[in-house]
Amino acid sequence: MTRKKAYHHGNLRQALIDAAFELIEERGVPALTLREVARRAGVSHAAPKRHFADRSALVAALAEHGFRGLAAHVESVRASRQPRDSAERLRALGVAYIEYAIAHPAHLRVMFSPEVADKTRYPELQRAADAVHDMLHGGIEKAQREGLVRRGDPNALAFAAWSMVHGCATLLIDGQARRTPVRTLIESAVRTLHDGLEPGAAVSAARTGRRAGR
Amino acid sequence: MTRKKAYHHGNLRQALIDAAFELIEERGVPALTLREVARRAGVSHAAPKRHFADRSALVAALAEHGFRGLAAHVESVRASRQPRDSAERLRALGVAYIEYAIAHPAHLRVMFSPEVADKTRYPELQRAADAVHDMLHGGIEKAQREGLVRRGDPNALAFAAWSMVHGCATLLIDGQARRTPVRTLIESAVRTLHDGLEPGAAVSAARTGRRAGR
């Protein structure tokens, strides 16, 4: 209500970010334009320059926002769902990632936009992305220590887990789901990440104990 | 050598596609511009209109090219590597997908560009993408029949496999590999797709027979 006035002389930076997300959600990433964002925030087209050096800097800020939001969502799920062991906890992390992508497709698209693929130019973005990666990495190591994830290079295992979850999320928000409910697809991806495609895994998944733990 | 002359009055369409891929490889997808493509092909900026209705139509043609190239690469790998059973064949398909992405990152980016996410507007693109999907779907069903992939909705299993392979490919071409050789990461993703993260799978993977096959 009273926001519109505060924008003009206040936190223009945040106003631009809000307007940018609205724009992406309405008309897609290709429609994201500095001039349109400025227009929606009610300032001249040159005003964003004070807050974002160029278009890439705005995209980087949006991506950073996305990574922080994802980390927060993962944390909140962890707090509310109370996973019983580290394997369930890891599974919850994957589901949270996919949920976040579906709830905020604009955020995920901008987080992995080619424009900001080189994160060395944006240290804050780098840190935000690393924080999410560290959650995954830590989750893998913890589950390994408890014998709930097989042994091996944690980096390589974390990468595999990230690939599955990220691939699932991006395919779903790009509308690649076909003839099958989204819920079923998510469950299939998360279960396959744990059990694999091979038939034997179904048996081992039904076991309560472990077999080749440390 | 004699190509340049042939372009001006000949297969301009193909010349534009070639120029577009060169441009994307050199300067990335955001730099893809109809005017620059026309310039490189040596024609006026309005000439592409005869072959591509608008920018999206060009991107769709590039994406279609990408899907056909991927299908061809998968076929050639299948012919040369002679997989012994349907599980190995499925694994080879995944590796081929990732190899293709790394060899032709511009193709993969354009294949999954948000601009052409809605493939209903481009039937030829739809068909090319479906052909790749059908290969995967068929591979899953065949492996199921041989008892080398667990039972369940083939669509859901194919989606999980696609998620892993596609996620791996996109993360790698976006330079998300960290501190670990690419080869190791690919092997981890492909192995995890088959075995899962859980410890029991390592044992079952070592078995020669099946256990819960049909």
Add this chain to the structure above:
DNA sequence: ACCTGAACACCGTTCAAGT
């Protein structure tokens, strides 16, 4: 310190005109 307005080079798209 923060924002404006004019300016420049670029882009997508259209369309009458050329061959």
Add this chain to the structure above:
DNA sequence: ACCTGAACACCGTTCAAGT
């Protein structure tokens, strides 16, 4: 049938000038 050249509205970016 295929391509050109001028035109229009839009964009990113820069910069002197305003408050």
